[in-house]
Amino acid sequence: MKTLIFLLQKEFKQIFRNKILLALIFIIPVVQLLIFPLAADYEMKNISIVVVDHDHSPYSRKLISKIVASGYFNLYASAGSFEEAFRFIENDKADLVLEIPKNFERELVVEKSQQLFIAANAINGIKAGLGGAYINRIIVDFNTDVRLEWIQPERFNAVPVIQVTSSNRFNPGMNYRFFMVPGILVFLVTLVASYMCALNTVREKEIGTIEQINVTPIKKYQFILGKLIPFWVIGVFVFTVGLFIVARLVYGIIPLGSITLLFAYLAVYLVAMLGLGLLVSTYCQTQQQVMFVMFFFMMIFVLMSGLFTPIESMPAWAYVIARCNPVTYFMEVIRMVVLKGSRLADIRLHFIVMFGFALLFNLWAVIHYKKTT
Amino acid sequence: MQKDIVIQVNNLTKCFGDFTAVDTISFEVYRGEVFGFLGANGAGKTTAMRMLCGLSTPTSGEAAIAGYDVYRQTENIKKSIGYMSQKFSLYEDLTVAENIKLFGGIYGLTNQEIKEKSAQLTGRLYMNDQRHKMVGSLPLGWKQKLAFSIAIIHQPKIVFLDEPTGGVDPVTRRQFWNLIYDAAAQGITVFITTHYMDEAEYCNRISMMVDGKIKALDSPSNLKRQFSSGSMYEVFLRLARGAQRTSD
Numbered sequence: 076m077k078t079l080i081f082l083l084q085k086e087f088k089q090i091f092r093n094k095i096l097l098a099l100i101f102i103i104p105v106v107q108l109l110i111f112p113l114a115a116d117y118e119m120k121n122i123s124i125v126v127v128d129h130d131h132s133p134y135s136r137k138l139i140s141k142i143v144a145s146g147y148f149n150l151y152a153s154a155g156s157f158e159e160a161f162r163f164i165e166n167d168k169a170d171l172v173l174e175i176p177k178n179f180e181r182e183l184v185v186e187k188s189q190q191l192f193i194a195a196n197a198i199n200g201i202k203a204g205l206g207g208a209y210i211n212r213i214i215v216d217f218n219t220d221v222r223l224e225w226i227q228p229e230r231f232n233a234v235p236v237i238q239v240t241s242s243n244r245f246n247p248g249m250n251y252r253f254f255m256v257p258g259i260l261v262f263l264v265t266l267v268a269s270y271m272c273a274l275n276t277v278r279e280k281e282i283g284t285i286e287q288i289n290v291t292p293i294k295k296y297q298f299i300l301g302k303l304i305p306f307w308v309i310g311v312f313v314f315t316v317g318l319f320i321v322a323r324l325v326y327g328i329i330p331l332g333s334i335t336l337l338f339a340y341l342a343v344y345l346v347a348m349l350g351l352g353l354l355v356s357t358y359c360q361t362q363q364q365v366m367f368v369m370f371f372f373m374m375i376f377v378l379m380s381g382l383f384t385p386i387e388s389m390p391a392w393a394y395v396i397a398r399c400n401p402v403t404y405f406m407e408v409i410r411m412v413v414l415k416g417s418r419l420a421d422i423r424l425h426f427i428v429m430f431g432f433a434l435l436f437n438l439w440a441v442i443h444y445k446k447t448t
Numbered sequence: 449m450q451k452d453i454v455i456q457v458n459n460l461t462k463c464f465g466d467f468t469a470v471d472t473i474s475f476e477v478y479r480g481e482v483f484g485f486l487g488a489n490g491a492g493k494t495t496a497m498r499m500l501c502g503l504s505t506p507t508s509g510e511a512a513i514a515g516y517d518v519y520r521q522t523e524n525i526k527k528s529i530g531y532m533s534q535k536f537s538l539y540e541d542l543t544v545a546e547n548i549k550l551f552g553g554i555y556g557l558t559n560q561e562i563k564e565k566s567a568q569l570t571g572r573l574y575m576n577d578q579r580h581k582m583v584g585s586l587p588l589g590w591k592q593k594l595a596f597s598i599a600i601i602h603q604p605k606i607v608f609l610d611e612p613t614g615g616v617d618p619v620t621r622r623q624f625w626n627l628i629y630d631a632a633a634q635g636i637t638v639f640i641t642t643h644y645m646d647e648a649e650y651c652n653r654i655s656m657m658v659d660g661k662i663k664a665l666d667s668p669s670n671l672k673r674q675f676s677s678g679s680m681y682e683v684f685l686r687l688a689r690g691a692q693r694t695s696d
Contacts, residue, residue: 081553089541283535290501290531291554292523447522448504 078293082301086275090305096271104263104313108321112255122206123151123169125160132180138217142173147209157192164196171195171206183221245331245414256326257409258382260317264341265348265402266373268310273352273365276302281361289446299441303349310345311338331416337409340422343429344405350436351401357443376402401432452479454606454637455500460509462495469495471660472509477639479605482632484648485641487657488688493641494534494610496657500639501531501608514605527555530599530607530636534614538595540584544575547583548598555602569597589620593627600631607631609640613647625650645681654680656687663687 090096124142128135143150151169154160163169174192183189193210195203246253279285288298318337322328330337352369359365379386379393380402386394397403404425411417419426455477462470470492477483487493498504500513502522511518514528538547545566552562570576573593583591592612600607609628613621625647628638640651648654648668655665664671664687668680675683 078554078556081550085539085542085546085550088546089539092541282540283533283537284539286503286533286535287531287537287551288554289503290526290529290533291551292526292556293554447502 079297079300082293082297083304086301086305090309100267100271100309100313101316103267104260104317105321107263108256108259108317109325111259112252112326119202119205119209120147122148122171122202122209123163124148124171124173124206124210125152125154125163125169126150127154127157127160127172127174129177130175130179134180134183134221135175138175138214141217142210142213145209145213147206157194161194164194167196167198169196170199170202171210173210252326253328253414254410256322256328257413258380258406260314260322261380261402261405261409262377262382263317264310264314264345265376265405267313268306268345269348269352269355269373270365270369271309271352272302272306272349273356273359273369274362275306276353276356277359277362277365280356280359295441295444295446299353299437299444302353303346303437306349306352307342307345310349311341314338314341328413330413332412332418336419336422337412340405340408340412340426340429343426343433344401347401347429347433347436350433350440353440354436354443357440357445376400379403380406382406401429404428453477454479454514455483455639456510456512457500458510460496460499460511461507462492462499462504463507468660470499470506473657473660473662474509475655475662475665477606477637479637480632480635481652482628482638482640482650484651484654485639485657486643486648486654486684487641491657492660493657497608497610497639497641501529502526528605530602530604532592532595532599532607532609532612534610536588536591536595538583538591538598541582543580543582544570544586544594545579547594548601551598552601557602565601569601573597589616589624592616593620593624596624596627600636603634604636606637606639609638611641611643613642613644621647645679645684648680648684656684658687658690663690 126139126142128139139150142148148171152160152163154163154172157172157174160169160172160174164172172192172194174194176190176192179189179191191214193207195207197203276285279288318330318334351372355365355368355372359368375396378384379389379397379400381397382402386397386403389397408417408422408425411422453476455475457476458474459472460470460474461468461472473496485493485497495504499506499518500511502513502518502525506518513525516522516524516528518525539550542550548566548569549562552565557565566579570579573590575590575594578586578590583594586594596607596609596612599609613624616624621644628640628650632638640647642648651668653665653667654671655662656671657663664674664683666674671683672678672680675686677683677686
């Protein structure tokens, strides 16, 4: 126990003397939490559209202005023919082409039906899909307007219409940031804790001080705890700053659920991720190796965690990978607790799984760390 | 006079793949002795020393350090020895006092003992003014003297020194050897590797390692007589010339 205190004193002194590291600990969470949620947004805006209007009627103009007024589209250009318009897509200047046929207005009024043509640049599938969906929605709206204008509402609707109304629970404004900020907070804590811990440990290998430690009667678990505890404290600190300062003051996110529960989960999660960092450091000899190995893990962990894309919609094999990923569990827990106000009973399984990860990584690290080679 | 044996080595061998770094070496070191462990670069000195310190497991053979077995009792060995590696290995981003405190603490000294030792140690090294300086800012010779003093802070039975005076100026080397003699006078056995032949003369006994084997082991004066050489330098050249391995 006393040995551990001496080791902890040493680690904290070294961390506080490393000015660059210290600055990063403070700056990374704040800056990244300010940048990512504002930039990494799924809502598609600024979709460039090229319109080919063969009709030039009041109605066609009305439709175009309705599209532009929606806020999702930029009218990039008007083209005389579809071929001309398509060139804009080929040159990557435009995302969508809308072709309004000749006699659009007349046929719409007289024949009561009309066809429009949309071509989307599907290189960015999400953009094409969402752009197409938005424009369909606008046209349906436009259609209703036209009907109201020209067709006398019948007393009884000949065709029964089912109206769907929905209410968005837990995030009523569908605010994308409420969803992203907690997720990015998890990502940051993961990054800061596991990277720093692994790098710090391997640095001792590089400069040779670990040999001096290995030749002393220090117990392996003491050494591991001496590395784990300081970075655990830093992880909790980063999370606290992110949650109470950035998320609350900047984005107005106040967790619905218990903050104690959130921190309890964080505590276990950090032990698991630090354990992973230590495990990696027992296999690596240089900081360069650590950087690459951790980068490999972090890429998979973050992309497969549900941070950006829901894991439920992944293929079955990918879903299995996501389920073996510790980050997934914290990602779910933080969103459940912050947005839904979930209680301990709701996340009991998440706790059990995370205890498992913590035990696995740390035991493995202690066993694999050899004082004698 | 019955001599206490503190290091007993029997046919100790270490192989890395098909390369035999240390080849069936056997020797004994007595209590309070200054034992020089000589050999060219790549002769296997460091590998042998790492086995004796419990940092590396031997491939075969036996060795007992302070009565503890190098296979099964490495942690007991570590309590009884001090070690100063070829690489400087104090923490450069800690101060002199903090390094003393850390290693004193690791070896289980009480806070009171650490305080006393710290004052005594810095006083002896004339480093009272440097106590709160970062170790990284000290000149190499001072660092080495400090590292040695910290390696024996817990009064070990044996201290292992791996080329402790490499790159150190002659005056500081002289001071360093005074520290070594003081330690030996306190009953600490000193096991040292060096490339300086003048230093070899200061040892009670020396062993010469060539290609992983011990080719000669005796007191410096006996060795000179045996090889009918005027100096240890000549003895070294005669033995080392027979080496097959190129230096590393």
